[in-house]
Amino acid sequence: MPVTLWPCTQAVLARCRSLLSVLLPALILTLMAATGGCRKNPDEQAAPLLKEVETALSQQKWEMAQEKAQEAVRLPGLSEALRDQARLKEEQARSEQQAKSQYARFVGNVDTDHDTAVSAYRDLPATSYYRQQGKDAYDKLRPVYISEHIEKAQAALTNGRCDDAKTQFQLVMEVDGANARALELSKMPCDRGAQPR
Numbered sequence: 245m246p247v248t249l250w251p252c253t254q255a256v257l258a259r260c261r262s263l264l265s266v267l268l269p270a271l272i273l274t275l276m277a278a279t280g281g282c283r284k285n286p287d288e289q290a291a292p293l294l295k296e297v298e299t300a301l302s303q304q305k306w307e308m309a310q311e312k313a314q315e316a317v318r319l320p321g322l323s324e325a326l327r328d329q330a331r332l333k334e335e336q337a338r339s340e341q342q343a344k345s346q347y348a349r350f351v352g353n354v355d356t357d358h359d360t361a362v363s364a365y366r367d368l369p370a371t372s373y374y375r376q377q378g379k380d381a382y383d384k385l386r387p388v389y390i391s392e393h394i395e396k397a398q399a400a401l402t403n404g405r406c407d408d409a410k411t412q413f414q415l416v417m418e419v420d421g422a423n424a425r426a427l428e429l430s431k432m433p434c435d436r437g438a439q440p441r
Contacts, residue, residue: 347374
């Protein structure tokens with residue numbers, strides 16, 4: 245015996261079929277994307293991230309650069325070459341973040357504490373953005389620093405403070421290894437009777 249559907253039930257079924265014909269393709273695409281069916285190659289995914297890293301580095305946005313580089317490093321299936329490149333950029337951003345505080349220490353002491361300023365500048369990595377930023381100020385500070393320590397070395401020699409004189413010479417030589425005056429003074433005998441020339 246055939247089953248007869250009520251007229252309202254037939255209308256509901258027709259509406260359901262129509263809705264299903266629209267939703268089913270979208271559902272299939274969503275499932276494919278979730279399972280990796282439409283996933284991009286990891287190297288292709290890393291390319292825009294690494295571009296963002298470069299942009300952030302050029303704008304001195306160290307934290308953003310580090311985050312984007314870490315995101316690239318974590319991509320599953322990324323080629324070793326790109327993973328290494330992302331790690332290098334991550335390390336560069338981390339290094340610049342640390343250099344930023346050293347640079348602030350340098351700038352904050354240039355006019356007041358020459359020893360601290362010189363030490364802070366010398367601690368900056370050679371390839372750091374901040375080392376280049378501070379180069380002119382350091383070049384102006386360097387002769388003043390050398391002169392101060394040569395004067396202290398002379399005073400120490402005059403007063404027979406041999407260890408102090410040696411320390412002062414060493415500080416000069418670390419900044420200017422060929423400083424003629426420091427080399428000349430360092431060869432002088434250290435006793436209370438010695439008078440620097």
